[in-house]
Each structure stands twice: as C-alpha cells, then as structure tokens.
Amino acid sequence: MAVAETLPSLTIDGVPLKVKLARAERSRKLKAVGLVLPLFAFVVLTFLYPIVVLAQKSILNEETIGRLTRTNEALANWDGVSVPDEAAFAALAVDLKQAQERREASEIAKRINSEFSGAMSRFKSVTRKVADMESGPYKEVFLSSDEIWSDPALWRVIRSVSNTYTPYYWLTAVDLRQGAEGLERAPAGEAIFLDVYARTFWIAGVVTVLTLILGFPVAYLLATQPAHRANILMIFVMLPFWTSLLVRTTAWFVLLRSEGPLNDLAEMIVNNRFEMIFTRFGTIVAMTHIQLPFTLLPIYSVMKTIPPSHVRAARSLGAGPFHAFWKVYFPQTVPGIAAGCLLTFILCLGYYITPALVGGPRDQMVSYYVAYYMNNVINFGQAAALGMMLLIITMVLYWAYNRLVGIDKMKLG
Amino acid sequence: MDRLPFLGLPPYASIQERAWRLFFFVFCGLVLLFLISPILIVIPISFNNSSFLSFPRGDWSLRWYEEFFLNERWTTAVKNSIIIAFFSTILATTLGTLAALGLSRPNFPGRAVVMAVLISPMVVPVVITAAALYFFYANPLIFPEEPTVILNNTYAGVILAHTLLATPFVVITVTATLTGFDQSMIRAGASLGAPPVTVFRKIMLPLISPGVISGALFAFVTSWDEVVVVLFVGSTEQRTLPRQMFSGIREMISPTITAAATVLITVAVLLLITVELLRRRSERLRGLR
Missing domain, CATH: 1.10.3720.10 (MetI-like)
Incomplete structure (x- = not known):
C-alpha cells in the first residue's frame, strides 16, 4: 500500500505517466504555435517592423544625417545667442563644399528652409561662393553674402539640424517650436x-x-x-x-x-x-x-x-x-x-x-x-x-x- | 376598435405608448431609408443618356456601361482588381485559417497578446500602414544598405499589403466558427484510428468551412475595396477599380463612375447572399438551429 503511493504510475513502455503527459502537452503546444507562426512572422515583418521604421523617420534628420558633422562639432560649445566664431563658419563651409560635390546641398538647404523660411536661396548663393575658395577666412564671405548669417536664430536651426535626431517634426505636429528661450507656440499662420x-x-x-x-x-x-x-x-x-x-x-x-x-x-x-x-x-x-x-x-x-x-x-x-x-x-x-x-x-x-x-x-x-x-x-x-x-x-x-x-x-x- | 392589437402592442397599451410606438416605427423606417436610398439612387442615374449626373428624363441609355466595359482604363482597372484580390484572398485565407486553428487550441501561450498583434492591421489607420509600407517596400531586405529588391509599384507589393489588411478578418471569422467547437470530436476520430490529416479533412474542415469561406469573402472585399495602399505603393500600372473611381471623382467627373458603382453594387448583393447562405449552413452544421 505504502509502496504503491510512492511509486509513480508508469505507462506501458515504462515512462512515468506525468512525463508522458507533459510531453504530449508540449508537442500539442508546439503544433499550435507552429500554426500561428507564419502569420505572426508575416505581421511582425511586414507591419510592425515598417511601423518602427516610420516612427524612426519622425525623429531622424534624414536629409542632413552625416552631412553636417563638422558643423555639429564646431557648434558644440557655442552659446546659442551670439554670432558663432570663424571655426563654425569654416566647418559649415567645408560641409557645404562636400555636399555640393555629392549633389546633396539642395537637400540640406531645403531641410533648413523648412525650419527657417528664406534660408534656401541664401544657402544656395553662399554654397556657390565657398565652392570656389581653397581656404578661409570664411566668416567675412558669409557675412558679406547676406546679413542672415549673423542671425543666431539661423545658427540655432543649423545646430539642431546637424544632430542625428530632431524633435522638430513632433513639436510641429503639436504647433510648438524651439525658440531662443526653450519651447514657444508656433506663429498663427503655421499653427494648424x-x-x-x-x-x-x-x-x-x-x-x-x-x-x-x-x-x-x-x-x-x-x-x-x-x-x-x-x-x-x-x-x-x-x-x-x-x-x-x-x-x-x-x-x-x-x-x-x-x-x-x-x-x-x-x-x-x-x-x-x-x-x-x-x-x-x-x-x-x-x-x-x-x-x-x-x-x-x-x-x-x-x-x-x-x-x-x-x-x-x-x-x-x-x-x-x-x-x-x-x-x-x-x-x-x-x-x-x-x-x-x-x-x-x-x-x-x-x-x-x-x-x-x-x-x-x-x-x-x-x-x-x-x-x-x-x-x-x-x-x-x-x-x-x-x-x-x-x-x-x-x-x-x-x-x-x-x-x-x-x-x-x-x-x- | 382601440382594444385591437396595435403595431404589436398588447391591447392594454396606453395612448402615449401607442404614440411612441408609431414614432419608433416611423423613425426606424426613415433610418432604413437613409441606409439604402443613396445606394439605390445611383442605379437609375447610371442609365442616363446625358453626361450630367442626374435622373434620366426619358432618355435611357447604356452608353456609360459601354464606356465601363470597353474603355481600357476601366477594363484594366477591373482586371487589376480581380488579380490583386484573388491572390491576396488566397494568401490571407491560408495564413489566417492556420493561425485561427492554432489560436483556438486550448491553453495557447500568450493568446491575448498574439491575437491583439494579429488583429492590429485592421485597427491601425490605413494611411499609416500605407506610409510605413511605402518606406519598407523601398528597401524590404533589412540588411543591405543599397536596396536590391523594391516592392513599390509592383503587383507583389500591393498583394502583400492587401494580404496584411485582410488577414484579421479571416482570423476573426474562423476563430468565431471554432468557438464552441467540440474538441472531443477530434479525440473521437483519433481514437477510432484516423490519422490527424484524415481527422482534419473529415471532421474539422466541413465544420469550419463556412467560417473559412466567409473569411475569404471578407478578405476579398477588403482587397477589392482598398484604395489608400494602392495610392501609396502602387503605380498607374496597378490601378485598381476603387483607385480608378477615386481619380474619376477627383479629376474628370463622368457618369461612368455611376455605372461602375452599379456593377459593384451587384457584386455586393451577390456577396451578401453568399454570406447569408453560409451563415445558415454553419448554424445548421453546428447544431445552433
């Protein structure tokens, strides 16, 4: 009597019943998972993954990624309110020259223009000017090209755009933008x-x-x-x-x-x-x-x-x-x-x-x-x-x- | 006189109750009219001879049907719609039915989460899906930097997208057919010596087939109606019937769109009848009636 209680019940081939049941249960579960897997993989790969990519696009500076790295470094210690120094102008000039050679300059100009309207034409004209220059100083060339280059607001946009990620699109989606002192409401015409x-x-x-x-x-x-x-x-x-x-x-x-x-x-x-x-x-x-x-x-x-x-x-x-x-x-x-x-x-x-x-x-x-x-x-x-x-x-x-x-x-x- | 039953009310109903009842019936009648009349009104307009979108005043004509069935823009659109809907229906029905069979096994691990993921393509606004697919199709092989395969502006891309949008409907209808499915019937079949494939073919399939077919019809309609994804990831080569109607309304308003609408209404009536017959068959098979 006591022996029967301690011994596990065995199936016909000598394997404990518990083990056999667990095995059967596991194979049934695996079968069920195997049936769901094709659709699950399909949805994850062609739906969830693309949505993650889309989410990434909303915070990425895609037009300028890797194209303004020198400018980004040069502006790292800039105070954000004064006119930047020669180093920053030189870095931007080199980045623009490189972009011009690779035919990417207009994309950069367009991206900056979306945050600072009127920048497009100034960028194009200054890019043409610096493209012919072998070396600096660049600051005077920029400043004589257009007074817009002494505007710290433009430089703040350039700094923000030169980063890999940007909050710009999300802020625009809720009618906000980055001003001189933190966030501010977008002007009436743009706040839609x-x-x-x-x-x-x-x-x-x-x-x-x-x-x-x-x-x-x-x-x-x-x-x-x-x-x-x-x-x-x-x-x-x-x-x-x-x-x-x-x-x-x-x-x-x-x-x-x-x-x-x-x-x-x-x-x-x-x-x-x-x-x-x-x-x-x-x-x-x-x-x-x-x-x-x-x-x-x-x-x-x-x-x-x-x-x-x-x-x-x-x-x-x-x-x-x-x-x-x-x-x-x-x-x-x-x-x-x-x-x-x-x-x-x-x-x-x-x-x-x-x-x-x-x-x-x-x-x-x-x-x-x-x-x-x-x-x-x-x-x-x-x-x-x-x-x-x-x-x-x-x-x-x-x-x-x-x-x-x-x-x-x-x-x- | 006032002791007689009135609009299904018992004889003891008060005057106010009767007034309410009358109001209720009139209101419901108007709502049903609101539901059906816009669809019916399009039909006579499609037979009008004039090129204005108005009721025919004696000058009936089939010229817009002639335009619909002979103009290459429309015939190509119909052909594209049929090809795309056919392949996405087959893919969606296969994937969706298999998944529903797996999900309805008892104790499926993480059932709620998996189900929510599988249904999500139906709930996410289709513009977002279309935008996401546009970028994905531009470079579907995730690892190489330079895309070697591009699915944008291909039939395969549109078919895969429609499959994605249609599978939730198949999963839902087949799962619904399987609820209340008596698992002991499978065990009975197995204990009588039938191999799993025979059990599936002889016991499962006849019982779930109405659900599978109505899921397939839903999948077909999803693809057949879809226009946003086609707008985003398709080119003029993949122009489907809804896409053609969309631009028909936007660009050049011709009564051909009413002829197209009438043809599509006929298709809808046929689908409705099929689904209703299937529903009755399913209820009879499952012993619900």
Missing part, C-alpha cells in the same frame, strides 16, 4: 495641426453620436421583430455594409452636388438650393451613413441575447413601459453600445477617402495631412510624426476596446 486634431476628434465624435442615435432604435427593432421580418429588414443594414466604400462615397458625391437629386428635391419643396458638397455637413452625413452598420451590429448582437421575459417581468411587477425599458432593458445593452461606439470612433479617426472626396479644405482630417506630406510636399519626417501621433491615440483606444470587449469577441456580419 492642433486644429486638425481637434477637427478629427470633433468629426469622429459627432459621427459616433449620430450613428448611435440612428442605430440604437433600428437595432432594437431588428432584435425584437419576428425572425422572418427581421431578416428582411437586416438586408437594409447589410447591403450598405457589403457595398464598397468608394461606391457609397460616390453615391453621396452624386447626391450632395448642387445639381444633385437632394437639391432638386429641396428646390421643389422650399424653392432653394443648398451648398452641401465640399462642406462639413456633407462629410458628416456621408461618414454617418458609412459607419452606421458598424455601430448598429454590435448593439444588435447584444440585444439578441437579452431575454424578453426581463421586461415582461418588470411590467408585471408594475413598472411603466418607459421605466421598464430604461431600468431593465437599456442597462443590459450598454456593453453593445460601448463596443459599437468605440469601434466607430476608432475607424472614424483614420478616415481619409470620404472627407477627401466630399469634404472641403476645412474638413480634412489627420490622415489627409499624412498623405499630403507624403505625396505632395515630400516631407517624410512631418508625415511620420503626424501619423505616429494618430497611431498612439488609436492604440490607446484599441487597448481600451480590447479590455472592454475583447478583440476576439468582435463579430463581423
């Missing part, structure tokens, strides 16, 4: 991005609230009607859901135009035409239409799980119809409301196509500016910083969604 972020949040918020107001009653209708009728009504929700985003945007583009059907109707009824295309109103209406199923469907699937007997019980206990709905039914729908609204809000933050096609210049959201800096201005650092800010905000909300709903409980269709 906080406004863009506020506008993005505002549009996303309004669209979310509208989809909730419009979607909640319809979800209730679908959840409480008998199945055969609900299935038919569901087509009204699912057809837009499966229709291409571009088709829905096209539809709104056609509808909202000043000669469009909506305005024809308005002319018939109130004898007036309204400006709807390329306005905030048009953008919000089109986005609400596109997002409505995304808010509605999670609410609907939660409502399907609420037994109708709850409200009946409340009614039979004497609660009025509104009281019973508000106190018994509505609280049970809150998880669905949270899931639907958060999903819509997250998706709205990233909208690009719809505002670009039916919105006006004052209705463009953050994504538009990311695309604008990527493809039109070719300022990758600024595009990356704006994108990263948006990404961080989205990730915080995604995390909240994951905590609240659980990403694996997300339902589609």
Whole structure:
C-alpha cells in the first residue's frame, strides 16, 4: 500500500505517466504555435517592423544625417545667442563644399528652409561662393553674402539640424517650436495641426453620436421583430455594409452636388438650393451613413441575447413601459453600445477617402495631412510624426476596446 | 376598435405608448431609408443618356456601361482588381485559417497578446500602414544598405499589403466558427484510428468551412475595396477599380463612375447572399438551429 503511493504510475513502455503527459502537452503546444507562426512572422515583418521604421523617420534628420558633422562639432560649445566664431563658419563651409560635390546641398538647404523660411536661396548663393575658395577666412564671405548669417536664430536651426535626431517634426505636429528661450507656440499662420486634431476628434465624435442615435432604435427593432421580418429588414443594414466604400462615397458625391437629386428635391419643396458638397455637413452625413452598420451590429448582437421575459417581468411587477425599458432593458445593452461606439470612433479617426472626396479644405482630417506630406510636399519626417501621433491615440483606444470587449469577441456580419 | 392589437402592442397599451410606438416605427423606417436610398439612387442615374449626373428624363441609355466595359482604363482597372484580390484572398485565407486553428487550441501561450498583434492591421489607420509600407517596400531586405529588391509599384507589393489588411478578418471569422467547437470530436476520430490529416479533412474542415469561406469573402472585399495602399505603393500600372473611381471623382467627373458603382453594387448583393447562405449552413452544421 505504502509502496504503491510512492511509486509513480508508469505507462506501458515504462515512462512515468506525468512525463508522458507533459510531453504530449508540449508537442500539442508546439503544433499550435507552429500554426500561428507564419502569420505572426508575416505581421511582425511586414507591419510592425515598417511601423518602427516610420516612427524612426519622425525623429531622424534624414536629409542632413552625416552631412553636417563638422558643423555639429564646431557648434558644440557655442552659446546659442551670439554670432558663432570663424571655426563654425569654416566647418559649415567645408560641409557645404562636400555636399555640393555629392549633389546633396539642395537637400540640406531645403531641410533648413523648412525650419527657417528664406534660408534656401541664401544657402544656395553662399554654397556657390565657398565652392570656389581653397581656404578661409570664411566668416567675412558669409557675412558679406547676406546679413542672415549673423542671425543666431539661423545658427540655432543649423545646430539642431546637424544632430542625428530632431524633435522638430513632433513639436510641429503639436504647433510648438524651439525658440531662443526653450519651447514657444508656433506663429498663427503655421499653427494648424492642433486644429486638425481637434477637427478629427470633433468629426469622429459627432459621427459616433449620430450613428448611435440612428442605430440604437433600428437595432432594437431588428432584435425584437419576428425572425422572418427581421431578416428582411437586416438586408437594409447589410447591403450598405457589403457595398464598397468608394461606391457609397460616390453615391453621396452624386447626391450632395448642387445639381444633385437632394437639391432638386429641396428646390421643389422650399424653392432653394443648398451648398452641401465640399462642406462639413456633407462629410458628416456621408461618414454617418458609412459607419452606421458598424455601430448598429454590435448593439444588435447584444440585444439578441437579452431575454424578453426581463421586461415582461418588470411590467408585471408594475413598472411603466418607459421605466421598464430604461431600468431593465437599456442597462443590459450598454456593453453593445460601448463596443459599437468605440469601434466607430476608432475607424472614424483614420478616415481619409470620404472627407477627401466630399469634404472641403476645412474638413480634412489627420490622415489627409499624412498623405499630403507624403505625396505632395515630400516631407517624410512631418508625415511620420503626424501619423505616429494618430497611431498612439488609436492604440490607446484599441487597448481600451480590447479590455472592454475583447478583440476576439468582435463579430463581423 | 382601440382594444385591437396595435403595431404589436398588447391591447392594454396606453395612448402615449401607442404614440411612441408609431414614432419608433416611423423613425426606424426613415433610418432604413437613409441606409439604402443613396445606394439605390445611383442605379437609375447610371442609365442616363446625358453626361450630367442626374435622373434620366426619358432618355435611357447604356452608353456609360459601354464606356465601363470597353474603355481600357476601366477594363484594366477591373482586371487589376480581380488579380490583386484573388491572390491576396488566397494568401490571407491560408495564413489566417492556420493561425485561427492554432489560436483556438486550448491553453495557447500568450493568446491575448498574439491575437491583439494579429488583429492590429485592421485597427491601425490605413494611411499609416500605407506610409510605413511605402518606406519598407523601398528597401524590404533589412540588411543591405543599397536596396536590391523594391516592392513599390509592383503587383507583389500591393498583394502583400492587401494580404496584411485582410488577414484579421479571416482570423476573426474562423476563430468565431471554432468557438464552441467540440474538441472531443477530434479525440473521437483519433481514437477510432484516423490519422490527424484524415481527422482534419473529415471532421474539422466541413465544420469550419463556412467560417473559412466567409473569411475569404471578407478578405476579398477588403482587397477589392482598398484604395489608400494602392495610392501609396502602387503605380498607374496597378490601378485598381476603387483607385480608378477615386481619380474619376477627383479629376474628370463622368457618369461612368455611376455605372461602375452599379456593377459593384451587384457584386455586393451577390456577396451578401453568399454570406447569408453560409451563415445558415454553419448554424445548421453546428447544431445552433
């Protein structure tokens, strides 16, 4: 009896059962990991890694990296307010000469110009001058070329740009810049991005609230009607859901135009035409239409799980119809409301196509500016910083969604 | 008269309750109209003979369909869309289904984190993904300084990007089909002497196939609809149908876009019917109904 308790139970080939079970469990786990690994590796390599690269772009002085090293060393001990000494001018001259030979001078000038407007032409002319000089002194040549070279503000920009990393793009993304005494607000004409972020949040918020107001009653209708009728009504929700985003945007583009059907109707009824295309109103209406199923469907699937007997019980206990709905039914729908609204809000933050096609210049959201800096201005650092800010905000909300709903409980269709 | 049931309300319902009920039905009707009418309104406009975007007043015509099906810009776009969507659907469905099978095994290590990573391409704003991919595709082999392979402006680049965007949908739908999957059926098959491959083919696959197919449809639609990535990493050679519609609205407004929209709506209806049939089949197979 005592012996049997101390001896481990053995399987038929003499290996302890515990060991065999652990082995089987491990091989099962390995198999599971092996199945997930291809996709996981694919996502890490072609998605997470590129995003890290993008994040790096937002803090890197890519145009000037390794091209102003001498200037950077010479300016290391400069006080930042006086005109630098001959050594700094000489270092810059040598760096510019080298850049000129390698045809990189215009990139440097363009980069400095982005922080100090008007620097581009001065850089070009001084680069031409020093390119012919064998040796110094350079300071006089610079100063006689243009008085801008005695401006400490320009030299502060040169020093900042000659570093490997720069906070410039991130500061610009929140309308700040480096002044003589630390950070200062960007001048009114250049401070646009906080406004863009506020506008993005505002549009996303309004669209979310509208989809909730419009979607909640319809979800209730679908959840409480008998199945055969609900299935038919569901087509009204699912057809837009499966229709291409571009088709829905096209539809709104056609509808909202000043000669469009909506305005024809308005002319018939109130004898007036309204400006709807390329306005905030048009953008919000089109986005609400596109997002409505995304808010509605999670609410609907939660409502399907609420037994109708709850409200009946409340009614039979004497609660009025509104009281019973508000106190018994509505609280049970809150998880669905949270899931639907958060999903819509997250998706709205990233909208690009719809505002670009039916919105006006004052209705463009953050994504538009990311695309604008990527493809039109070719300022990758600024595009990356704006994108990263948006990404961080989205990730915080995604995390909240994951905590609240659980990403694996997300339902589609 | 007022004792008869009214709009599904019991006979004892008060006047206010009935008024509310009426308001509720009217409101819901208007919302459903709001959802469906913009899509339906495009259809008659596409049959208009005039080159203005308006309702046909007696002059019906198929000229915009002729333009859509014969003009090389549009036919190339349709061809590109089909090629890109086809390959990304196959890749995404394979990768996503395998991952979902692994994730739904009991006690998968770090399931929540892995799942969050796999779903993230769906949540990150697509402009950010497109920008990141643009730089990655310019130099995809991480180590050499000078890029030897460039994926920008290639079909492979667009297909890989669409695969990335589509896999979360496959993972979600297949995982959903697998929840409530009775693992003892696998053990039963195995104990009756079936090798793992046979168990998968004869037991797993029939049960998850509706989920896999609807995941594949989601993947197809993701690629079929996608325009931002194509704008960033594709060239005119990879111009897809949504890309062509985007520039169609932006540059030269011709009613051909309404013809294109009508064709795409037809595709959406077919997809909707397929998904609905699959859902019913899946519920029947899993004994939910």
